[in-house]
Amino acid sequence: MTDFTPGQRWLSESETELGLGLIKEVDYRLVTVLYPAVEEERTYAKNNAPLSRITFDEGDTLTTGDGLELVVQSAEDHNGLMVYHAHPAGEPDNVQPVPESLLGHQLRLSGAMDRLLTNQLSSNRWFELRLSALRARAQREGSEIEGLRGPRIDLIGHQLYIADQVARRYAPRVLLADEVGLGKTIEAGLILHQQLQTGRAGRVLIVVPDALVHQWFVEMARRFNLRFSIFDEERLEALGKPSAESVKDMLADLIAEELGEADAPEVVDNPFLSEQLILCSTAFLEGCDIDTLAAAEWDLVVVDEAHHLEWSEDAPSEAYQRVERLARTSPGLLLLTATPEQLGVESHFARLRLLDPDRYPSLDAFVEEQGQYREVAELAGELHDRDTWPAALKDRAAALLPGETVDEDHRDTVLAELLDRFGPGRVLFRNTRHNIAGFPARKVEGYPLPLPGNYEVDDDEAELRLYPEAGFPDDRWCAEDPRVNWLEKFLKAQRGEKVLVICARRDTAIDLHAYCGYKLGMSVAVFHEGMDLIERDRAAAYFADSEDGAQALICSEIGSEGRNFQFAHHLVLLDLPLNPDLLEQRIGRLDRIGQSEEIRIHVPYFENHGQEVLFHWYHQGMNAFEQTNPAGHEIRLRTQDTLEAALALPGDADTRQRLIEATRTEAARLRELLESGRDRLLELASFDAERAETLKDKLREADAHSPWPFLGRLFDHYGVDQEEHSEQAWILKPGNHMREPFPELPDDGVTVTDDRATALARDDMQFLTWEHPLVTGALDMILGSHRGKASVSLLKNPKVKAGTLLLELAYTVETVAPKHLQADRFLPVTTIRRLVDGRGRDLSAAISHEALCKQCHKLEKPLARKIVASQKALLEQLLKDDENKARGEADEIIQTALAAMREQQDLELRRLKALREKNPLVRDEEIDFLERQTAALETHLQDARYRLEAVRVIVAGD
Structure with a gap:
């Protein structure tokens, strides 16, 4: 039985949040502990009280009740109570006695070493789960396809390519103009998901025609796990109703008026700041308070069916002017339209003008420029289609690319240079069924x-x-x-x-x-x-x-x-x-x-x-x-009167025939216009089959690394019920003994699958990947808690001598930086695993974590605590010595990350600057952002730190 003395400081092992406890009363059977930090008491049975004695040794830092941090020089035991002789850091002569009763009531035990040495131990399985979570997070953050593998989509090359090209930009401003059926909504969703996942965007507004609001809401939720809030007049009215807070504000205003303080500035709440992701209709946009909407600090605005935004130099439509207002205040802008530029140069200019008004200041200049692009587009098409290049073709290319070697051996370089210098693909992406295969008859x-x-x-x-x-x-x-x-x-x-x-x-x-x-x-x-x-x-x-x-x-x-x-x-x-x-x-x-x-x-x-x-x-x-009928909308406009006449007289064969002939004429004219205006330069810039295949291969590889084995173990710990639904599909429900609410798990359960094909065929199942909110929430839940930071386990191996002591340590190297910098591209949270014996020798190369886990078994907590107490001095020494060795590994990792960052950022910066001299479609904002980003990354990566994240004491035995 433990000896308790009034005035001693003890820590509750089950409720560490209570802070440092003070022994208040002791009798033959019970002990009462006061927790001053929370002003609460607990009474425990003396023989099984879940308490750990807190003492400090020479060199430790303690905190007094007055908030002073002092370094312990020596400690004395006076009738069961500790008195520490300590001094401020750097003042060894300023020693003062500190009875333990005067220690501060808060005790931070977030570190793995602290938790181990104070016997705040987790089970062996929690330690293994924590290491699995660390590895999973590092693998996700360091992935080249971060943000692409979570969505429930088929692996279609041109969609992945566009998302990869656009989403990596700072505040992308592009026009997605793929032909009908090629998936512009999916492309936009991929860009949104990646921008949100990587932190480059946080607030998004989507504006779509009334009939498409539900479609977008469902697509964003079902495919991308993005929960948008639909805003309409009813929603705004509900947000405008007086709340308890607004009533308080009114009362405060009345009091201020009585006191003569009514001149204080009025604070008006913006209802659009109540949600991060908002979806609304074009009709709502036209009728809402555009000043309030534009002031809501959007990072990215998406407008679908952008060709319906009518514009002329003299009389732009109301909808166009409102989108233009949003475009001026939002750094990022995505416009979606299936209507190609050939159906109206003026309309096409109007959309590009929204993306970059400085780049497209006048319609006349745009028309002249387009004539030059047409020549380059025809040249690019010939270079791409011909196996051998005649001399005249080479001369035409060389005239546009001075200094470049123009021959068939450098085909890819020549085409890439043409695309970079003259292609509009940085602001416009358009794929057609001419250059994308796979459609049925x-x-x-x-x-x-x-x-x-x-x-x-x-x-x-x-x-x-x-x-x-x-x-x-x-x-x-x-x-x-x-x-x-x-x-x-x-x-x-x-x-x-x-x-x-x-x-x-x-x-x-x-x-x-x-x-x-x-x-x-x-x-x-x-x-x-x-x-x-x-x-x-x-x-x-x-x-x-x-x-x-x-x-x-x-x-x-x-x-x-x-x-x-x-x-x-x-x-x-x-x-x-x-x-x-x-x-x-x-x-x-x-x-x-x-x-x-x-x-x-x-x-x-x-x-x-x-x-x-x-x-x-x-x-x-x-x-x-x-x-497919990309010109259908325009055909209808041009035949509207004839169509209405035929519908009014449906039995009149002559009227119907006139409608058919007029429609044929318009359809043929528009299709000819489309075909003659095919921009081969744009097609080539919109899709790179080789890059697309690389992305598809990486996604298939990611699909093979399912989170389910990890989740299955985690669900067992948290009390989540798992029921097999079918092959590679499960039903998850909160169990009767679930410890705490599980992130993204509905009360009535959910059906999940980790198989992409199953997820595509079954909309009622959620697609589990490492980017799914349930999985990311689970990782955050584990890594944000103290579970698994310190553990003691029994090693059963007849070849290892009983009593042998090992330490398995997991250090993390990470940088704390704003998410939009994407510092994890260069330095994801990296785990350094080490396995040392009692003499400090590193055995990690000889014995893997997986092999060790198979031989490590549960150890009862009382025995585990005795082992830590008896070996405390050795453990402290081993931990301190190994930490110095780990520091060297961490510094190497940080320097490698810095070198990779400098090389990649410098390469991209030089490319953009060179491209800016050739192609005005590269915005100054992109270059400025890249320069600021590089400087910030340099600072944050240099400030990267390492820490001991988890430790497991392993004792060999029978």
């Missing part, structure tokens, strides 16, 4: 059906003219609609095939699902905007299930947004939209890179009806079903 078939008598209406309402079932309050229309009868027969004929059915209206989808499912007994699921995310996930998963799932998924227009169903090859369009972009989005749910089969598009339509007009307008007029 598309075939369409129309099915003319008779128009039911109850659908013949004279109503001028556009919805009833195009979607006549809208006039019915329930699903009674299904029994009389020939499209439903056709769909029943079609699904029976396609038994075993997955079929996606899309219609414009939510009520149409609901009625059709109810009728087909309950009255016809068909295997169908439904998907519409009235369902919450969980319900949508379940519907999508039910449809994706190849064995017991639904044959068909019936979607409202929302089914053409945000979800990929490329495992299906049949698309039924129960009706057609007026907007060609919506039609392309519908088809785009199946027409994706990686689609393995030809897409079959089926369109049942009513004869002599508006839907027949739309079918022939799309099919015969612009061939929009079987080919």
Whole structure:
């Protein structure tokens, strides 16, 4: 039994946050401890009190109750109480007695050495988990693909290449103009994720058309684990309601007024500062207080469908002017558009002007410059396509590249120089299906059906003219609609095939699902905007299930947004939209890179009806079903009057034919314009296949290093229940005995997978990578706690003599720097592992951590504490000696990091400066940032420090 004496200082092993305790009362059975730091008492049984005696030895530093830090010169025991003779650092003659009762009440035991020597011990398994967490963090931070491996995306080369090129820049300002279906939203999401993950951005605003708000919200959450807050008028109104704090503020204002202090400046809260990631519609942007929105300190603004921002020198639209206001105050800007520059030089200039108004000050200068670029683009295309270069071609290239060797042996260098000097790829990226392979063929078939008598209406309402079932309050229309009868027969004929059915209206989808499912007994699921995310996930998963799932998924227009169903090859369009972009989005749910089969598009339509007009307008007029239609929006604008006339007289064959011919003419003119204006220089700058393959290989390698084995051990410690769902998929739920809330684990659980293919096929499962919030939160939870910092274990090895003592030590070398500097590119948190014996010899090269773990076993805490107490002097000496040796290794690591940083930053700086002389698209801000970044990195890396992060005492025994 431990001897306790009133006045002694002890530490609670189970509640170290209580601070240093003072023995208050002792009787034959109990001991009462006062914790002055928190003004609390605890009473323990003397024979098993979870307390550790705190004493200081010569050379230790103690803190008095007055906050003085003194170095211990000697210590004396007076009837069980310690009296220390100590002096301020650097004043050895100024010695003063310090009874232990006068010690400070706070005791910092964050260091591994402190925790070991004061018997604040963790289990052997916690030590091993801590080392695993340290290694995982170092591997993540030092990765070249940091920020790219977390998103739930397929490994598509051009998307990865653009993200890699753009996201590494400071405050990127670029136009993403890939053709429809190539994944601009994914590219933007990758850039956002990487900028946020690396700390280069913290506050992001996304502005999208009204119809795309939900799509973006779902895509950002599901694919990138980015939780955006949707802002609308209702949200702003809720934020503007008086809160308890604002009531206090009003009362304070009234009091100040009474006291004559009413002239104090008014403080107005900005509601847009309430969230870091905000998503809003273009309509909301046009109606909100733009001054307040622009003042919200955005790091990055993203604008989708930027070609809808109308601009002219005399009369820019309201939406354009508001985006321009945001662009002036935000360092970073991403504009997304599928409309190429050839459909309007003025419109293209307007978008580039938003990105860099200094670089693009006037339309006339831009038009002149574009003429010069066209010549270079044609030259680049010839150099790329020809195996051998004739003399005339070499002369043309040499005239543009003085000083360069222009021949086939230097093909890559010549093309790279052309791209660097003349290419617009630093601000504009555009990939087309000409230069990206992997898309399926598309075939369409129309099915003319008779128009039911109850659908013949004279109503001028556009919805009833195009979607006549809208006039019915329930699903009674299904029994009389020939499209439903056709769909029943079609699904029976396609038994075993997955079929996606899309219609414009939510009520149409609901009625059709109810009728087909309950009255016809068909295997169908439904998907519409009235369902919450969980319900949508379940519907999508039910449809994706190849064995017991639904044959068909019936979607409202929302089914053409945000979800990929490329495992299906049949698309039924129960009706057609007026907007060609919506039609392309519908088809785009199946027409994706990686689609393995030809897409079959089926369109049942009513004869002599508006839907027949739309079918022939799309099919015969612009061939929009079987080919992508990047000019669809422009075609609609140019044929709008003729289209409306045909829709008003759907039975008039002559009017319909005039519409088809006018549409063909416009479509041919625009397609010719697009093809003749193909910018080969831009295509070459937008995609580097070799770099893309390197990124894909690194991501595949990262996928093979799953976090699941680490998480499985961690879940056992924290009490998280794990249930196998299927191969490479698990269900996680909070267990009944969970120690504390686990980060990103919902109360009702979550289904996860570490397999990319499974995650892509199953939207209801979360994709676990080392960048997933649940995993990063788990690492932060472990490394932010004291668990595993000090441990004692038993080594069972018959070849090692009993009583042999070993120390396994883990030091970390790291720099504390602002995240946006990305200092971890050069110096990620690096772990130095050492294994020393009782004589201080390093055995780490001979015995690995993994091999040692297999032989180390649990040791009961009472025995572990006795071992530490009995070997305290030896342990202190070993730790101090080894720390000096580790310092040398740490200095080498820091110097290596400094050299790598200097070399890489200098190379990039010289490249940008040289490029700036040739290509004005390199902004001065980028060079200034790089110079400031290099100076800051130099300072922070030189200040890098090492520390003992974890220590394990290993004692050999039976």
